Amino acid sequence: MSSSGIYQVAYYTMMMNLYNAMAVRIQRRWRGYRVRKYLFNYYYLKEYLRVVSETNDAIRCRRKKIASHGNQRKALEEFAEMKEREEKKANLEREEKKRDYQARKMHYLLSTKQIPGIYNSPFRKEPDPWELQLQKAKPLTHQRPKVKQKYSTSLTDWLACTSARSFPRSEILPPINRKKCQGPFRDITEVLEQRYKPLEPTLRVAEPIDELKLAREDLRRKEWLRNVNDNMFLPFSSYHKNEKYIPSMHLSSKYSPISHKEQFRSEDPKKWICDKDFQTVLPSFELFSKYGKLYSKAGQIV
């Protein structure tokens, strides 16, 4: 029906206008932020010019004073004084920091309700200034011994997402009673679950194909490390036997049992292009690795 069509068009137009107006508001805020942060900040410029003019005035009146005294030495003295003042300030700050650190270390000397501390003797009229310092200081925690990480890239190291973008580490945890953000947002726990989902490697990646062979070689290597002498150690009872082993006729003839490879295929390694043979064991492919782990519900049996 045409009338409902007209209403629909009008409604659609109204909604789009509303969305555009809201988008303009959002973009205005964002553009202002971006320009001020990355391109040009008018208030910063004003502040800078004010500071420059203040410095200029300071220099001008100092120079007027110098000119009126008419003596260059005064200028040097003033400059020396200024330097001294700055140095004194720096020294004071250093002392303050040192005292604060000491107070943090001695935090346990603070007096309790039952027992007055050593700086708060009952025979004094008022507590020692150190007492107040101790009250203000936060207790110092032990420095945990920094364990040097082994640099091995096995799979277990990657089970937690370590990239800074996916796991922004901050010193403080987010507050417990965080107010829910206004808007059509998902539940924050769901989002965090999804974001910090641990790695679920496929079967192919989780275990290498020739793990058994690698494990055998590993064992052999470890044992070789342990051995002092590479020669095989014969037991003492067989020490007098220094005869070579005489194989049986079956095994010493050249008509030995042939391997399956030779039985069915003739090979000539000199004609190979590269020096490796074909692989006989192939890696598995993932047919069912993503079963039940996708987000979409496509292909589900209804």
Added chain:
Amino acid sequence: MSLLRPLLLDVVPTIQQTAALALGRLANYNDDLAEAVVKGDILPQLVYSLAEQNRFYKKAAAFVLRAVGKHSPQLAQAIVDCGALDTLVICLEDFDPGVKEAAAWALGYIARHNAELSQAVVDAGAVPLLVLCIQEPEIALKRIAASALSDIAKHSPELAQTVVDAGAVAHLAQMILNPDAKLKHQVLSALSQVAKHSVDLAEMVVEAEIFPVVLTCLKDKDEYVKKNACTLIREIAKHTPELSQLVVNAGGAAAVIDCIGSCKGNTRLPGIMMLGYVAAHSENLAMAVIISKGVPQLSVCLSEEPEDHIKAAAAWALGQIGRHTPEHARAVAVTNTLPVLLSLYMSTESSEDLQVKSKKAIKNILQKCTYLPALEPFLYDAPPNILKHVVGQFSKVLPHDSKARRLFVTSGGLKKVQEIKAEPGSLLQDYINSINNCYPEEIVRYYSPGYSDTLLQRVDSYQPLIN
């Protein structure tokens, strides 16, 4: 000369010294006499006996070498060729400060001429010894050593780098605080010669913490100290915007502006150029120069200085300040400098350099100027190429500002615009058309030239209605 030469070999030491002194004074006076000294083969003899005689002889011999070397590069090359540099460097290690001073002076004069001679002096190993000389307590020795280092460093960046590597900058920077005026002027000159070659060298000079001490030198009573301090600040500020920012943050802009105000003539030139360089780097720095009240001072320089090259520098600096944004152009225009610039451009007595620079400055400022009261005088007496820009600016501002339009009409600007003859299709004609489009047709016709004649013609041809 042939009589003096055997006296140099006399047994009595006093005669030797006096003969050497006489030779030195002769060579000092005149170029030709110095050449005669060289031609008379006296130099090898001097150099040979320099190594073994007492300090008075050494001083006199070094004086002869200096007197010969100061006239021209060829004579200095002759001195180098006879192997004098090594003996002079040995003299620099002598414990008598007078001998050191004479040797350093001779080395300085030799190195002054060109880069090869400076390189020869450096290769002889003079620079570390000169740096040691600077640290000596005698003021005269310090002065001469500083001037020798300045002469070595001024030719090329490599030589300046050699001077810096010997650790001279720190000592020179400390000596800025010394009250002696001649010493300060040599020290400042040495630092500016080091800083002028490259950004790294300038940064090294700045790291020696010369700011804000240098700014107190700008207020010294001695003219040369002020000039050299301005030169040093200019050489530092001209390389990068960051260095200029450093100078401005330390209050350098105000100090230099005051210094310009208190000097006359050539001593102002480095300060003016420094302001120009600072303003050229960025618009924030140009704004900082403006708020430090630089523009009135520069316009004073422009109008009252007699020399053309100083005026050209002031015009250039004003152009750099005003070219960034309309705010800057307005700040320059309100001080009424634009008519002065125009008159300098038009006057036939100005040198070519001055004309070129003032034209560029006017163009740059006009392209951003929206301050109409300053532009109006230009309508009357500007030549056509500048008039084009002026009218262009009017055509940009007038369509948007109704008060300005009214003012334009009442002050007679519109009338003047109508009188401008422009070829149809040229840019000027486009601007005139856009100005005319801002006004109703009757006013445009009223002010067009010859309108009174056309009106009178209509009166003549009008037939009154007789009823």
